[in-house]
Every structure is written in structure tokens, then in C-alpha cells.
Amino acid sequence: MIRQPIVSVLGHVDHGKTTLLDKIRGTSVARREAGAITQHIGATEVPIDAIYKICGKLINKKFKVPGLLFIDTPGHEAFTTLRARGGALADLAVLVIDINEGIMPQTVESINILKRYKTPFVIAANKIDLIYGWKNCKDEPFIFAIQKQKEEVQQSVDEKIYKIVEKLYELGFSADRYDRIADFTQNLAIIPMSAKLGIGIADLLLVLVGLAQRFLEENLKTEEGPGEGTVLEVKEERGLGKTIDVILYSGTMRKGDTIVVGSHDEPIITKIKAILKPKPLDEMRDPRDRFLSVDEVHAAAGIKIAAPNLENALAGSPVIVADDNLEEVVNRVRKE
Ligand code: GTP
Ligand code: MG
DSSP, rough: OOOOOOOOOEEEESSSSHHHHHHHHHHHHHTTOOOOEEETTTTTEEEEEHHHHHHHGGGOOSSOOOOOEEEEEEGGGHHHHHHHHHHOOSSSSEEEETTTTTTTTHHHHHHHHHHHTTTEEEEEEOGGGTTTTTOOOTTTOOHHHHHSSSSHHHHHHHHHHHHHHHHHHTOOOOOOEEOOSSTTSEEEEEEEEEHHHHHHTHHHHHHHHHHHHHHHGGEEEEEBHHHEEEEEEEEEEEETEEEEEEEEEESEEEEOOEEEBBBSSSSSEEEOOEEEEOOOGGSSTTTOOEEEESEEEEEEEEEEEEOOTTBBBOTEEEEEETTHHHHHHHHHHHHH
8 A cells, every 4th residue: 555645835925835725626626526635634635536537638547646645835934944844744745936937035945945855846837827818728737728829828938937947957957848858757847837727737736646656656655553743733722722733644543542742842742632634514514613533544644633731742843653662752752
């Protein structure tokens, strides 16, 4: 079994990260079909069946990866630590760049994070619909939409991509439009898209599953074992007290498990009281009743954990299940 890769979405403020994830969610939520996309805490799961459906005739083979788990990050310059955390967790990343604005300070910062963790990534060159003369083409793959554009528009898409390619070259990367790349190990793929109109979403998902399949299979093998995750946020919840939002990247977590959580000082040792997931929208009768409690969860997943003594839990730190190796786990958490 291999788990779904964790895909972080990074980039400069307002370049379209959240719109991209909303669009991916929206396309399938609207359809309400089997294999639909599910919302996690702090993450969005796109199962492989949903990817086959969105990609349609772009995909002509089967993949072993069971899907993709996307994590959004904020682009505002104040949120460097959240971006770094998203980068550290990621098996793969999407760097969103506004094609009309090009590479900006937090784009460079994101690239440096990805370099530091050696995370493979692709570039979503977003907002192509704002290029002068662009003809709508809602929800179409980029490779079909581009053929329907006037010659001048096709040229301006390429000019804007070329500017990004030049900047990336200065930063040490060889990049090209994804449909012109023969060897994805040597070149960074640029997928022109419009998150707003849904253009290029299919192409992006296709390149991501392709990369995951080719380069990550070994890293994604799941072992049945004690759960390990990272705290994304520490949050007060009505009726639950302080909770932690966690991305579980390995193993299993169960209700009642002893966990060790990083804190401002000594690691916290506590017991999981509840594992919570977002309730599907159609089951949410009362807006205060937002969570569904589950007995266990397997990687990769985004969950909320309720447990005593989480007041000093520290965002960005590890959460690890311990049994008879408690001391060893505490030492590990202390060091990380
Ligand atoms: P931060 O989280 O603040 O870093 O921003 P973000 O990258 O998540 O950007 P967001 O998705 O919030 O989009 C910012 C603005 O750009 C919104 O007004 C979106 O509607 C708009 N936008 C996003 N994608 C597109 C696109 O493809 N085309 C157009 N025309 N507008 C877009
Ligand atoms: Mg956003």
C-alpha cells in the first residue's frame, strides 16, 4: 500500500492558492459522485478516482497513488513559519505564480524553502484569463484551451512564461511549459492555468500524479505503525478546550492512544480523547456541530485532536504515538 502524497500549495500573496483549492473542491463537490473530494482539517483530499474524472481523456493509464492530499499555506510575508511548516511536511508542492505579475518576494522565499527540503515541485502559472484577449474556455484542460486562442494570445502566454523561465534560471532551475518537457527529472514543469475559470486544473493534477508515481513511490510506502504527524495549529474549540490540528503523515492514530506533543518547554504527554474530522456539509444541521468523531485514522490525513493539557502545544512541532517506548519518543520530540 502507498499513501497519498502531501502536496503543499505555496506562493506569493494573492497569486491564487486558495482559489485553486476551492476550484478543485468545487468541481467534485458539485457533482456529488463516488470518489468525491473530502475536506480534512487543514487539508483537501483528492482521491485518484476524482482525478481520473477531472482529467478525462488526458489520462490514459492507471496510477498506484491513491490520491493527493493538498495543504494550503498563506502568502502574506508575515507567515514565513507557516510556509516553512507547509514546505517541511510536503512530499510534493505546487508553487503558484500570477503569470502577469511573475516572481515576487514570497515566490523566492517559497522556492528557497523547497530547495532546503529538496521537495519536488511544479509551477502553476495562474490567472491566464487576465491575459489581454483570452477567450473564456471554462473548466477545460490548458492544452485544449490554448489551441482555441488567437495567435497573439498564444504568443503573449509564451512571452509571460518565458519571463518566468528566465527568472527561474537565475535561481538555478531549468523550467519549461509542461507540454514541451520530455524529461521531468531535468526540468521544472510550468502549467499555465486559471484557478478562477478552472482552466488547467486537469493538466496540473495529471503532472502531480505523474511525478508522485515516478519519484515518490518508495517514500510513500505506508507501514502499519504508531502515528506520526505535525501540529499545524493550536486552537480553542467550544466545548473541547485547546485542540491541535494535525497532519498525520505516517502510521495510525487511535482514540485512547498516548501521544507526545512538542511544546514551548518540556514535551507534553497526554491521551487522545477524540479524533475529529470535518462533518460533511449535508450532515451539518447546527453550525456549531462541525466535527465528526472517529475511532482511528490512517496516514495521510488532516485531523483535529482533542486531549487534556494541550495549552502549551507548539505549532510546527511533532505529535508521535507512544506505547512502551515512551521515554524514547519523549526524547525524539524534545530534539525536533
Ligand atoms: P493568500 O492566501 O493571501 O496568500 O492569497 P491566495 O494565493 O490564496 O490568493 P486567493 O486564492 O485568495 O486569490 C486572490 C485573488 O485573486 C482573489 O480575488 C481571486 O478571486 C483572484 N484569483 C485567483 N485566481 C484567479 C484566476 O485564475 N483568475 C483571476 N482573474 N483571478 C483570480
Ligand atoms: Mg489563500
